[in-house]
Amino acid sequence: MTTSDFLERAAPSALAEAAAVAPAPAVRLEGVCKSFGRATAPVLDDINLDVAAGELLCVLGASGCGKSTLLNLIAGLDRQTGGRITVDGGHAALMFQESALFPWLTAAGNVELALRLRKVPKAERRTEAKRLLSLVRLDGAADKRVHELSGGMRQRVAMARALAQNSAVLLMDEPFAALDAITRDVLHEELVSLWDGNARAGRPLAIVFVTHNVREAVRLGQRVVLLSSRPGRVAREWTVDMPQPRRIEDTGVAGLAAEITAELRREISRHA
Amino acid sequence: MPDETPRIPAQRDLAVLEAGLDALETTRTPRSEPLRRLLRALLPPVLAAAALLGLWDVLVLARVKPGWVLPGPGDVYDALLGDWSRYGIGDALSGSISRAVIGFSASVLLGTVIGLAAAGSRPLRAAVSPLLSGLQNLPSVAWVPIAIMWFGITPATIYTVMLLGAVPSVAIGLIDGIDQVPPIYRRVGGNLGARGLVLVRRVLLPAALPAYVSGLKQGWAFSWRSLMAAELIAVSPTLGPGIGQTLELARENQDMALAFATVLLILGLGVLVNLAAFGPVERRLRHRRGLERA
Numbered sequence: 001m002t003t004s005d006f007l008e009r010a011a012p013s014a015l016a017e018a019a020a021v022a023p024a025p026a027v028r029l030e031g032v033c034k035s036f037g038r039a040t041a042p043v044l045d046d047i048n049l050d051v052a053a054g055e056l057l058c059v060l061g062a063s064g065c066g067k068s069t070l071l072n073l074i075a076g077l078d079r080q081t082g083g084r085i086t087v088d089g090g091h092a093a094l095m096f097q098e099s100a101l102f103p104w105l106t107a108a109g110n111v112e113l114a115l116r117l118r119k120v121p122k123a124e125r126r127t128e129a130k131r132l133l134s135l136v137r138l139d140g141a142a143d144k145r146v147h148e149l150s151g152g153m154r155q156r157v158a159m160a161r162a163l164a165q166n167s168a169v170l171l172m173d174e175p176f177a178a179l180d181a182i183t184r185d186v187l188h189e190e191l192v193s194l195w196d197g198n199a200r201a202g203r204p205l206a207i208v209f210v211t212h213n214v215r216e217a218v219r220l221g222q223r224v225v226l227l228s229s230r231p232g233r234v235a236r237e238w239t240v241d242m243p244q245p246r247r248i249e250d251t252g253v254a255g256l257a258a259e260i261t262a263e264l265r266r267e268i269s270r271h272a
Numbered sequence: 273m274p275d276e277t278p279r280i281p282a283q284r285d286l287a288v289l290e291a292g293l294d295a296l297e298t299t300r301t302p303r304s305e306p307l308r309r310l311l312r313a314l315l316p317p318v319l320a321a322a323a324l325l326g327l328w329d330v331l332v333l334a335r336v337k338p339g340w341v342l343p344g345p346g347d348v349y350d351a352l353l354g355d356w357s358r359y360g361i362g363d364a365l366s367g368s369i370s371r372a373v374i375g376f377s378a379s380v381l382l383g384t385v386i387g388l389a390a391a392g393s394r395p396l397r398a399a400v401s402p403l404l405s406g407l408q409n410l411p412s413v414a415w416v417p418i419a420i421m422w423f424g425i426t427p428a429t430i431y432t433v434m435l436l437g438a439v440p441s442v443a444i445g446l447i448d449g450i451d452q453v454p455p456i457y458r459r460v461g462g463n464l465g466a467r468g469l470v471l472v473r474r475v476l477l478p479a480a481l482p483a484y485v486s487g488l489k490q491g492w493a494f495s496w497r498s499l500m501a502a503e504l505i506a507v508s509p510t511l512g513p514g515i516g517q518t519l520e521l522a523r524e525n526q527d528m529a530l531a532f533a534t535v536l537l538i539l540g541l542g543v544l545v546n547l548a549a550f551g552p553v554e555r556r557l558r559h560r561r562g563l564e565r566a
Contacts, residue, residue: 077459094463100456103561104478113474117465137290147562150297152290165464186293189286 026088026169026206027051027074033082034069043069045231046083053088053168054204056195058211058221060260062268066232067210071171074208088206092169093162097177099154101146107157108133108142114164132160135194152183156190163194172209176216185248188219192244214264215257219248224260228267235267343529348536351529359521359530364513365537368499371427371514375434376495382435383442383491387484390443391450392472401447404440412437412494413501425508430499437498438491445487449480482557489550496542515541 029049035042043066051057061067072078073085075094101110111129120128133142136156141149149157155175162170176184191207198205211217217224221240228235238260242252325345331337332344339347355361386404390397415436419429453476461475477484503516511517515538522530558564 075463077462091465094460096456096460098456100454100460102457102460102475102478104481114464117470117474137287138294141294145560145562148298150294152297153294161464183293183297186286186289190290193283193286 023053024088025050025086026053026055027092027208028086029070029074029083030085031083032070032073032080032085034066034073034078034080042081042231044073044080045233047232047234049225049234051169051206051208054199054206056192056207056209056220056222058209058217058224059227060211060214060217060224060264061227061232062212062229062264065227065229067212067227068173070227070232071173071208071210074169075171088168091165091167092171092208093165093167095155095158095162095170095172095175097174099146099151099158101154101157101161103146106143106145107138107149107153107160110146110157111160111164114161118165129160129164132163133157135163135197136160136190150183151179152187155179155187159191159194168204168206170205170207172207174211175209177211177213184216188216188248189245192220196244214261215248215253218253218257218260219246226260226263226267229271236263340526340528343532347529348532351527352533352537355527355530355533359518360513361515361518361534361537364515364518365541367513368503368515369541371430371434371503372496372499375431375499376438376492378431379435379438379491379495380442380488383439383487384446386439387443387446387450387487388472390447391476391480397447397451401444404444404447407436408440408444408494410436412498413505416502416505419502420506425506425511427511429506430502430511433502434495434498438495441491441494442487445490446480446484449483449487450476452483453479482554482561482563485550485554485557489546489554492545492550493542496538496545500538 027050029047032044032047033042034044047070059067059070069078071094073080074087075092076087077094101107102113105113108126108129111132112125115125115128116122130139130142133139136159138153138156138160141153141157146154146157158175176187179187195205195207209217209220218240223237223239225237226235227233238256240256242250242256246253329345332339332342336342343351352361386400390400412433415433416429419432423429423432457475457479458471461471466474499514500516500519503514504520507517507520515534519531519534519538522528522534
């Protein structure tokens with residue numbers, strides 16, 4: 001099932017019907033709580049959130065809203081203190097602000113390691129890694145070492161490595177925050193095109209994209225969720241119905257971003 | 273699976289745009305030609321050694337001390353050539369080298385096992401680390417009398433002193449290396465599905481390799497020192513020749529030129545191993561990981 005099918009069925013006119021036949025969500029959070037230690041306030045409090053299969057969801061919030069904690073919980077790198085988390089296929093790939101590529105391996109070697117750990121037979125690893133690198137247009141950089149790549153290229157290799165995990169869910173923790181604006185803009189396009197390609201190939205990829213950049217969230221997301229800070233709760237959410245490919249300078253993007261920013265500021269002012 | 277997405281014009285634009293960015297952002301550091309590099313690496317130490325040799329010769333020519341106290345470079349060279357067969361310096365060298373190889377290999381093995389065990393368990397690491405650093409600071413020559421009382425003047429004595437000298441360095445190198453692995457590597461490894469031994473083998477050990485190699489290098493220096501200390505003190509015909517014993521022989525015979533020659537041999541061997549073995553390995557590691565100083 002592709003994303004567009006799902007969206008059509010989920011159109012308001014057929015909402016009840018869609019709820020009955022909708023595929024299982026890629027990620028389901030039910031009453032998820034997380035606190036570190038007893039004395040401190042919970043970082044996340046009663047988060048209820050469904051990420052549909054193949055959905056591109058952006059999670060937005062000021063510092064301290066537990067965005068990264070949320071991703072760690074979904075990725076299984078940390079345990080929630082309450083509630084339930086279900087992930088389609090039981091596993092979600094994870095990307096960080098740093099590429100976190102292993103410097104002792106080449107670009108292809110990094111992708112191949114992900115395949116090896118997924119128990120892909122040796123004979124297929126090399127060609128599969130090449131294919132994934134060509135998806136992010138880095139065919140020529142396969143044998144390059146990490147330090148020979150620019151920041152943007154590293155994040156693309158990290159993307160190829162994440163895709164190599166073959167999960168139905170990709171979690172991205174401010175993946176482009178450390179890049180310059182030009183590169184970031186290009187990578188937005190790259191990400192949407194990859195996501196779209198997966199949907200067309202019948203392997204919908206749900207993406208949970210965490211950011212503190214409002215425009216980036218509106219540029220990318222089909223839905224934007226605003227988390228409040230301390231404790232992190234779902235404060236509000238917006239559906240972005242502008243078609244992709246969008247551009248960050250589109251008036252529609254700017255307009256919605258202004259609205260969300262106003263809400264975000266209200267949310268932050270509560271802590272003064 | 274082949275990429276079925278048709279290349280629509282927007283995507284082709286993106287491809288060109290990206291190719292342009294990649295080209296602009298990838299800095300190509302031109303490597304200077306090999307001969308120049310070699311010259312730049314070799315010239316300063318060779319000049320420094322030559323200057324030292326010159327200074328030595330000047331002091332000798334100025335007769336600051338009588339010749340039997342401070343022999344000149346020429347005397348030392350003559351002693352080395354003349355005494356080579358008389359004192360069996362060749363045999364002494366090969367005896368010491370074979371002990372060094374055996375003792376160092378055993379140290380690496382033992383140090384690595386201890387390091388791996390300690391790196392795998394936090395309580396064990398907390399227990400063992402202070403002990404290892406303490407041992408590392410203790411001059412291993414202090415073990416010689418004890419080892420002699422335990423084992424007499426036997427190879428066991430020499431190897432005991434070498435192990436006590438070198439094992440801590442190797443183990444500490446490995447433990448430090450694994451301790452310093454950036455936490456994000458563990459998280460990425462875990463997310464990729466590496467757990468337990470697979471995580472150790474595929475992520476932690478490769479990440480710790482530079483620190484481990486530093487530990488090996490220091491371990492080598494310590495085993496070579498310990499070997500010389502042990503050979504100097506534990507002299508016995510049953511033990512066979514060694515370069516440390518040759519030095520002790522020179523002292524007994526008041527042969528200053530031979531003593532100098534022996535010291536130079538010990539120094540030269542230590543430097544040679546660093547230059548020929550550890551140097552290239554470290555350089556290659558640093559180069560591949562982009563850790564070179566610019």
